[in-house]
Amino acid sequence: MRVLVIGSGAREHALVLALSHDPAVIALACAPGNAGIASLAESYGVDVGDPSAVADLAVEWRADLVIVGPEVPLVAGAADAVRDRGIACFGPSAAASRIEGSKAFAKDVMAAAGVPTAHGEIVDNPARLDAALRNFGPTWVVKDDGLAAGKGVAVTDDLAAARAHAMTLLDAGHPVLLETFLDGPEVSLFCLVDGTTVVPLLPAQDFKRVGDGDAGPNTGGMGAYAPLPWAPPGLVDEVVAKIVHPVAQELAGRGTPFTGLLYAGLALTAAGPQVIEFNCRFGDPETQAVLALLRSPLAALLHATATGALAAHPPLEWSEGSAVTVVIAAEGYPGYARSGDVITGSEADGVLHAGTRRREDGAIVSAGGRVLSVVGSGASLPEAREEAYRKVAAVHLPGSHHRTDIALRAVRGEISVV
Structure with a gap:
């Protein structure tokens, strides 16, 4: 299978890394990619916001499967354009992507589906x-x-x-x-959906605030871990039954079936799980932790989702243990982020690139706000956390910052659900 990934972040690096280990993948490309992805896949320039350009590249490269990572091309209609050219695409239509592109639309869908939300x-x-x-x-x-x-x-x-x-x-x-504010621990649950068939992945928790202790402004995400040792038994089944499946059915009933990754951002309130938001794609940085634990071949799984064959796919296989992702951000992020600084240690195992580029002299330099995602795994959450921060310490980016408390409260047993 020839697989083309669209995007340039650490999420896409995680997808490409997982695909590179899949023996069914005979050729792998990413557009536009980044300095880290370039060591695993062919790189091509493309305007991800231009659906026609994405589809043209898929045709020219002879892709069997296109995986669209970011929300911008999905909302713009990239998946529609690719499918119109006869190529399988993992990603929802522009109409279904409104679940993320318009919060008002998402609220309307949830109300019609009877889904609990603020x-x-x-x-x-x-x-x-x-x-x-x-x-x-x-x-x-x-x-x-x-x-x-x-x-x-x-x-x-x-x-x-x-x-x-x-x-x-x-x-x-x-x-x-x-x-209204929803109190309680937050959970990210990714679900593969092909119309009304729903297959959940491992639940994760991400960290939106820029600073330790959830201080400072919101960001695109400063770290994540999976799975959740404190999650109530049956949480995933409950969320699929009461939230994800009803939303998938509602979208299908409106003539806009969802095909791809439906991401439910949840608060576990005293009244039960309630939806904070829906996203129409793999989340970043949770993907980096979740895919580190997936053992099922990724290409076949995403191809089955893209082609309506998800119900026939074998049950997913997961590694035992945990994974922790820590984001290293450039100086100034989430405001104006400094770029062009040389990074050392970024080519080590478990270091996924986001905002990077390679200079003509071969040096890897920063080129964005969230520059790297560092992933550690282990037999337990404390071991995975220790491994992640050991790897973080080996990376140097002048002026960079990262949170030091990713998964710490979970390790200490300080998270509880009422």
Whole structure:
């Protein structure tokens, strides 16, 4: 099978790495890729936001399967364009991708499907903002209704800060979603979906805030671990039955069946699991931890999903133990990130590239906000965490920063579900 991956982040590096170990894959390419991916796959330049360009590359390269990693090309219709050219594509249609591309659409789908989620209100006019804010709090959740690379959300006890974030979004022409705050541990559950067949992967937990102890602004994700030793028995089955499957059925009933990876971001509240958000693709950085534990060949699994054969695929096989991902970010991230700094230690085992490029002199340099994802695995979560941070210590990027507490509360047994 000739497999083309679209994207340039550590998520795509993790996908390419898993595919490179699959004996069924006879050729592997990634567009546009990065400095780390280039050692495993052919690299091609492409504008990921241009569906026609993505489809043209798939045809020219003679791909048997295209895997679209990021949300931007999916929302733009890349999967539709590839399928229109007769090539199997792992990724939902533009219509189904609205589950991530529009939070208002996602809320409507969940309401129709009877899925538990936070109460929300869309505000598209500054004149309505203050009245709407009075319906929420004292912890305010303010979200960009559209795509924001994980950085369009403010969760704050400060009304002035909530209002300021909302006004920034409205001034940019973006509708705002206000939500009630959902208390409880957060869980990311990835599910493969081909219409109404749902196959869950391992649950994970990610860390959105930039600093230790969940301090500072939201980011695209600073680390993750899987599985969850504190998760209640039957959690995955409950989420699939009460949340993911009803949403898949609702989308299919609307004539926009979902094919690809449906990511449910959840809060485990006292009333049970409730949806914080849906994404239409593999999450980053959770993918880096989850795929490190997957033993089933990835190409056949994603091809089965893309071609409507998921129900016939054998049960998934997983390694025993745990995996931990720690993100190394450039100086200034999640604001203006410094780039062009030389990185050492980035070609070691378990170091996945995101914002990197290789200079003409051969040096690997930073070229983005989240620069690397470092993955450690072990027989237990403490061992995996120790391995991840041992690898982090061997990487040097001037001015970089990373969280030191990824999975720490779980290791200490400090997470509980009411």
